Amino acid sequence: MNIGIPLEIKTGETRVSCTPAGVRHLVAGGHRVVVQSGAGASSGFSDDKYRRAGAMVTGSADKAWRCDLVVKVKEPLEEEYRHFRKGLVLFTYLHLAGNPGLASKLLETEVTAIAYETVEENGRLPLLxxxxxxxxxxxxxxxxxxxxxxxxxxxxxxxxxxxxxxxxxxxxxxxxxxxxxxxxxxxxxxxxxxxxxxxxxxxxxxxxxxxxxxxxxxxxxxxxxxxxxxxxxxxxxxxxxxxxxxxxxxxxxxxxxxxxxxxxxxxxxxxxxxxxxxxxxxxxxxxxxxxxxxxxxxxxxxYPETSTEALTGVSLPYVRRMADLGLESAMVMMPGLVGGLNTWQGRLTNRAVAESLSLPFEENPFA
The missing domain is CATH 3.40.50.720 (NAD(P)-binding Rossmann-like Domain)
Structure with a gap:
């Protein structure tokens, strides 16, 4: 699978969604990882470290977003909506209940969006x-x-x-x-x-x-x-x-x-x-x-060094499983991902988000 790691553009955001060690783990599994140049700089990870880990480093946000699975830290901003398309799987913190504009755009473009903050395992929220x-x-x-x-x-x-x-x-x-x-x-x-x-x-x-x-x-x-x-x-x-x-x-x-x-x-x-x-x-x-x-x-x-290492530690198993098996099989193998699914094929599949935004809710197809 092609996995994209774009540079975070939210004001004051210094984290990156995956460390070079995490990239090495994904590449070892046979996956292609595209990292936007400078994505890890504020967390202490140079472009060269990502190259040595096996990533393709690009100066183009478009190339990072063109991948099958895009892994971010924070919710996309309006200037990133142009990258949305049907078939894209987005894995990040979304917080859609407080962001109706983003929810609307994800539904309109039929992005499959999985929110870190609603992934649930045994009553816990491991990615939050x-x-x-x-x-x-x-x-x-x-x-x-x-x-x-x-x-x-x-x-x-x-x-x-x-x-x-x-x-x-x-x-x-x-x-x-x-x-x-x-x-x-x-x-x-x-x-x-x-x-x-x-x-x-x-x-x-x-x-x-x-x-x-x-x-x-x-x-x-x-x-x-x-x-x-x-x-x-x-x-x-x-x-x-x-x-x-x-x-x-x-x-x-x-x-x-x-x-x-x-x-x-x-x-x-x-x-x-x-x-x-x-x-x-x-x-x-x-x-x-x-x-x-x-x-x-x-x-x-x-505190980006601490935060990036901590986030990679908990998110990487989910990323690897989705890359290895594809989304549907990963949902079966890691049931916690089911709760993380917020939008799918233009449908809002998280009940709490739907109620907060007063939007129609459809049952999660993988539940």
């Missing part, structure tokens, strides 16, 4: 998990940074000092991102409250997180009460494939401390704060109702 972990850890670092009065934050050091109370950190959602955010915040010495709906999940979190992390059943009232004293709020809510629920409304902001910081990890899925809007690494924050919002849509791109 490592990026969630990175974003969760990073969310606290960014929140602490923008708490500085230099940026308009409240000026409260997360861990405090002897004789001064630590900052209050509220984490909404106890999945992978929320758990790692809570762990890092506690490690810095903050007082942490994690709100979660699942009772079994809360029991697991209680047993695995540091003692200064308290869990609380997530209700609108509990969220509002915690926001009133919070210095940093991490939005880490996930409903696979669907738009994120708006847990923090604009009226709630008005009762928060001025200079508090919100970090919305769920912004790819529309955000879990009503006041959220996408930002970039170049211009990451804005202020609403006196509260700083950090809503960068590709947070892990700040």
């Amino acid at each position: 998990s490592p990026m969630s972990e990175i974003a969760g850890k990073m969310s606290v670092l960014m929140g602490a940074y923008f708490q500085s009065s230099r940026f308009g934050g409240g000026g409260k050091l997360l861990g405090g000092v002897p004789g001064v109370l630590p900052a209050s950190v509220v984490v909404l959602g106890g999945g992978s991102a929320g758990m790692h955010a809570a762990k890092v915040a506690a490690g810095l010495g903050a007082s942490v409250t994690l709100l979660e709906l699942g009772q079994e999940r809360m029991r697991m979190l209680e047993s695995s997180l540091p003692a200064q992390v308290r869990t609380l059943y997530s209700t609108a009232q509990h969220v509002e009460e915690q926001l009133a004293t919070a210095d940093l709020v991490i939005g880490a809510v996930l409903v696979p494939g669907a738009a994120a629920p708006k847990l923090v409304t604009r009226p709630m902001l008005r009762h928060m401390k001025k200079g508090a910081v919100l970090v919305d990890i769920a912004i790819d899925q529309g955000g879990c704060f009503e006041s959220s809007r996408p930002t970039t690494h170049e211009d990451p924050v804005f202020v609403e109702e006196g509260v700083l919002h950090y809503c960068v849509t590709n947070m892990p791109a700040a």
